[in-house]
Amino acid sequence: MNKPAKNTICLWYDGDAEEAARFYAETFPDSSVGAVHLAPGDFPSGKKGDVLTVEFTVMGIPC
Template identity: 45%
Template structure:
């Protein structure tokens, strides 16, 4: 029996907004269901009946849940979502859209923080092969180049890798 793992993202009132933002960035993004708080449990959760509880959405076949859980928890860099890009145009698209309004201090080696505090890694598909190349001179040149980048420049990475 196969099980599916669905990341649940905790927001403080922005679950619907965030889900719509993320689904607008991915060509196969879509909101699949929205659930609302009712009267039940109001004395515990404190949310207004009829306000958004969860938004289920999909990005390129991966299911997510955005939940309005309140101000108790915040995102940090310990968890991130990696987007593997085919080319520089695709990489630039995700980098620009996700970093707009985000935290510039979180931008390093393709890693960025978006305006909601969620961490993303926007990387080229070729990166893994470069960094794991058995020719350590090539892999180390690629790694050194990567360490000096915020948004990854695929051409510069390839130039470094090839020496």
């Protein structure tokens, strides 16, 4: 049975979040990129298809 994480990391990027998550996943052990959530339509500061959030794990800690 998996234990719940004791910590969660929250990082904020004004762009390039997916690239940053992939960098962490390639750099640190026990790290991976999960779901990438894209904008379903245009919004005031962006456009359809822009990355809104990225779920990833760094050294076993969810981000």
